[in-house]
Amino acid sequence: MTINIKTEEHIMLIEVDRPKKYNAMTREMYSQMAQAYYKLDQDDHYRVGVVYANGPHFTSGLELTDWSDVFTGGVGFPLAPKNEIDPFYMMSDVRCRKPIIFAVQGYCFTWGVETMLNADIRVAASDTRFGMLEVRRGFFPCGGATLRLPKEMGRANAMRYLLTGDEWTAEEAYRTGLVQYVTAPGKQLEKALELARRVATAAPLGVRNILKNSRTAELQGEKAARQDIFQDVARIMKSEDMKEGLLSFIERRAAVFQGK
Amino acid sequence: MTINIKTEEHIMLIEVDRPKKYNAMTREMYSQMAQAYYKLDQDDHYRVGVVYANGPHFTSGLELTDWSDVFTGGVGFPLAPKNEIDPFYMMSDVRCRKPIIFAVQGYCFTWGVETMLNADIRVAASDTRFGMLEVRRGFFPCGGATLRLPKEMGRANAMRYLLTGDEWTAEEAYRTGLVQYVTAPGKQLEKALELARRVATAAPLGVRNILKNSRTAELQGEKAARQDIFQDVARIMKSEDMKEGLLSFIERRAAVFQGK
Amino acid sequence: MTINIKTEEHIMLIEVDRPKKYNAMTREMYSQMAQAYYKLDQDDHYRVGVVYANGPHFTSGLELTDWSDVFTGGVGFPLAPKNEIDPFYMMSDVRCRKPIIFAVQGYCFTWGVETMLNADIRVAASDTRFGMLEVRRGFFPCGGATLRLPKEMGRANAMRYLLTGDEWTAEEAYRTGLVQYVTAPGKQLEKALELARRVATAAPLGVRNILKNSRTAELQGEKAARQDIFQDVARIMKSEDMKEGLLSFIERRAAVFQGK
Numbered sequence: 045m046t047i048n049i050k051t052e053e054h055i056m057l058i059e060v061d062r063p064k065k066y067n068a069m070t071r072e073m074y075s076q077m078a079q080a081y082y083k084l085d086q087d088d089h090y091r092v093g094v095v096y097a098n099g100p101h102f103t104s105g106l107e108l109t110d111w112s113d114v115f116t117g118g119v120g121f122p123l124a125p126k127n128e129i130d131p132f133y134m135m136s137d138v139r140c141r142k143p144i145i146f147a148v149q150g151y152c153f154t155w156g157v158e159t160m161l162n163a164d165i166r167v168a169a170s171d172t173r174f175g176m177l178e179v180r181r182g183f184f185p186c187g188g189a190t191l192r193l194p195k196e197m198g199r200a201n202a203m204r205y206l207l208t209g210d211e212w213t214a215e216e217a218y219r220t221g222l223v224q225y226v227t228a229p230g231k232q233l234e235k236a237l238e239l240a241r242r243v244a245t246a247a248p249l250g251v252r253n254i255l256k257n258s259r260t261a262e263l264q265g266e267k268a269a270r271q272d273i274f275q276d277v278a279r280i281m282k283s284e285d286m287k288e289g290l291l292s293f294i295e296r297r298a299a300v301f302q303g304k
Numbered sequence: 305m306t307i308n309i310k311t312e313e314h315i316m317l318i319e320v321d322r323p324k325k326y327n328a329m330t331r332e333m334y335s336q337m338a339q340a341y342y343k344l345d346q347d348d349h350y351r352v353g354v355v356y357a358n359g360p361h362f363t364s365g366l367e368l369t370d371w372s373d374v375f376t377g378g379v380g381f382p383l384a385p386k387n388e389i390d391p392f393y394m395m396s397d398v399r400c401r402k403p404i405i406f407a408v409q410g411y412c413f414t415w416g417v418e419t420m421l422n423a424d425i426r427v428a429a430s431d432t433r434f435g436m437l438e439v440r441r442g443f444f445p446c447g448g449a450t451l452r453l454p455k456e457m458g459r460a461n462a463m464r465y466l467l468t469g470d471e472w473t474a475e476e477a478y479r480t481g482l483v484q485y486v487t488a489p490g491k492q493l494e495k496a497l498e499l500a501r502r503v504a505t506a507a508p509l510g511v512r513n514i515l516k517n518s519r520t521a522e523l524q525g526e527k528a529a530r531q532d533i534f535q536d537v538a539r540i541m542k543s544e545d546m547k548e549g550l551l552s553f554i555e556r557r558a559a560v561f562q563g564k
Numbered sequence: 565m566t567i568n569i570k571t572e573e574h575i576m577l578i579e580v581d582r583p584k585k586y587n588a589m590t591r592e593m594y595s596q597m598a599q600a601y602y603k604l605d606q607d608d609h610y611r612v613g614v615v616y617a618n619g620p621h622f623t624s625g626l627e628l629t630d631w632s633d634v635f636t637g638g639v640g641f642p643l644a645p646k647n648e649i650d651p652f653y654m655m656s657d658v659r660c661r662k663p664i665i666f667a668v669q670g671y672c673f674t675w676g677v678e679t680m681l682n683a684d685i686r687v688a689a690s691d692t693r694f695g696m697l698e699v700r701r702g703f704f705p706c707g708g709a710t711l712r713l714p715k716e717m718g719r720a721n722a723m724r725y726l727l728t729g730d731e732w733t734a735e736e737a738y739r740t741g742l743v744q745y746v747t748a749p750g751k752q753l754e755k756a757l758e759l760a761r762r763v764a765t766a767a768p769l770g771v772r773n774i775l776k777n778s779r780t781a782e783l784q785g786e787k788a789a790r791q792d793i794f795q796d797v798a799r800i801m802k803s804e805d806m807k808e809g810l811l812s813f814i815e816r817r818a819a820v821f822q823g824k
Contacts, residue, residue: 108810112801115794115797115798115801116798116801116802117794117798118794118795118797118798119794120793120794134790134793137787143463143467163460164459164460164463164464164467165460165463165464165467166460178767178770179766179767179770179771179774180766180767180809180819181767181806181809181810181812181813181819182767182770182800182803182805182806182807182808182809182810182819182821183767183769183770183797183800183801183806183809184767184769184770184771184773184774184777184796184797184800185774186793186794186796186797190773190774190777190778190781190789190793191777191778191781191786191789191790192781192786194778194781194782195459196458196459196460197741198716198741199684199715199716199778199782200683200684200685200686200716200741200742200743200744201741201744202778203663203684203685203774203775203778204684204685204744204759206774206778207663207684207685207763207766207771207774207775208759208762208763208766209762209766210762220741221457221458221460221461221480222460223460224460224461224464239464239468242467242468242469242470243467243468246439246440246467246468246469247438247439247440247441247442247443247444249443249444250438250439250442250443250444251439251444251467253444253450254439254444254445254450254463254466254467255463255467257444257450257451258450258451258454258459258462258463258466261450261451261452261454262454262459263785263786263787265523266451266452266523267397267523269450269451270394270451273380273394273446273450274377274378274379274380274446275378276444276446277375277378277443277444277446278375278376278377278378279378280442280443280444281372281375281376281443282376283442285442286441286442286443287442288442289440289441289442289443290368290441290442292441293441299440299441299442301442403723403727423720424719424720424723424724424727425720425723425724425727426720455719456718456719456720481717481718481720481721481740482720483720484720484721484724499724499728502727502728502729502730503727503728506699506700506727506728506729507698507699507700507701507702507703507704509703509704510698510699510702510703510704511699511704511727513704513710514699514704514705514710514723514726514727515723515727517704517710517711518710518711518714518719518722518723518726521710521711521712521714522714522719525783526711526712526783527657527783529710529711530654530711533640533654533706533710534635534637534638534639534640534706535638536704536706537635537638537703537704537706538635538636538637538638540702540703540704541632541635541636541703542636543702545702546701546702546703547702548702549700549701549702549703550628550701550702552701553701559700559701559702561702
């Protein structure tokens, strides 16, 4: 296995594990990652996922020889929709309904950046070197960077890197909103887990509704997002967790939520 | 009254005044605020509004007992559209056509953040503590934060706070574009008024057209916003204020605009 | 001529040259600039454009007397679509398909800001004074600032300047994502050229596809941008430049691309 799934309470740890090859992504790795996203989405024991990588580098990019068929084929990533969710969010509007947190370090090239763009919270070690190198090799990014990097770090900030293939630093990623924390090298997973624990102890239905509603706003516009929100809130007001929330408030203690 | 309206020349001051209860928002307060927005919109003596709050805190949030009916009802905020404009901008596309400036301090929780997101310019005292606490109480924000916080501070920056319920600082709000100025504690209203005076002495028709056109761009896209703009400019070129603008330029003095 | 075209290898230098009048833009200058954009778009010798201005200031704004007809006319900029591309990107969806880099200094008012907003990468000298002064003269910006400044520097950051007519600094432009570099005064063109050389040596088809796809995403949404991307990549995988890209990688040397 090149993608390992581990569990800490309600957190799913998704470990990228091909360090000898700088975590270059094979097609098999892609499938395993897509299956992990599907499992996170479906199994309600899990409330949040953390993606991280073993070794000094998050990834040097794709294992290109493994992928040339895919790119010349013209139809995109090879996905099994019944038990996989595309981590690039390029094959459909299906997205994991649970939050995903990324922790990156060292080289974080091409697919590393593009799957990170779909994460909800991001942590980078200070030694991270981000890069979309495609234009220096003859082609261009097709895993989402053209759509989402401009949104996430500002259009001209994104173009400055996409159009040149130049690398950027963790500090620059923080300045432009791409990552939320820069840690000492080696401490990125620790910080990501700290955030994941906060998400995991928050009300699971509330968390899922935030993702759902904010994605509706992003993809379909404000009007669509306004339409459902009061009915979604009304439903959640009748949940067990809402009662626990109020009770814990009165009793001045931390709430213990069940996702019901 | 828990919302007081005061006037300084062409500026409407909208004062939140329930400091003994940390300005927790009752339904009555909501209605009074909605009426103030309507008045600001309709009465052309006013060119800009400034919202601020008495006491050490802007607000601790909603007076929850007063609102549970509303949230379980599933239809949103109780609005009287004939003489009120919803300060959350959640009940329709109707928005105040005059700019609104917010000055916040201390706790600025839930509705404080969500109404501030609809303001056009924002000032925070350095002691401000922003927070969307809903997921720690069993539910999720339904006053606009899911739609607008990602737009205003970056998607992942917003998710980092929305999905955990963690607080953030004035400095972080400044870094991420949520507020334009951080002042010493107690100086936030002074700074907001300084900005309001600049808006109030600018050409009122120009100011209103900026708001109108930029909102069209935001809600309906660039094409829609390009369509009307040259006709709107042509109309304003024939205004009294345009003549005054050119005359004052030639006479090397500040223009005195009438909004005509 | 008030707009001069110069060539450095694959870079088109577009020089604004009316320094005695602080580069105030006449209608003739507008046409010459629109023709330069068209030439850059059509002539595939050129891979990137750099716009800069002679003298201590980028521009003091429009030569207003020359433009009053246009603004009262209500139909926008006087464009000859057969051999011109509107640098304001206000007259249609037509945009230059090659990247444009701006280098600005001193006064950079009204049209300077608005054409810069359409550039893909931007450099400002530290002495740059940005300003949208329209509301202090009786009208409002109609060259794109209402649509694009909120997107590029954050909505409330943009409103703080648009609604007051106040100036902002190069430092503030950098902080808010409007420019990517602040240089010492006089060094802005050098930095822009350094970036342009990086773009010019990148794969031209890749560069063009990044612009194309990211604009589709921006103007038509994510779904539209996802639809064509894999076919566009498949086409580029068969290009001469893709072969050169892989060969140069194996031979551990910089690729030399032909745009084929």
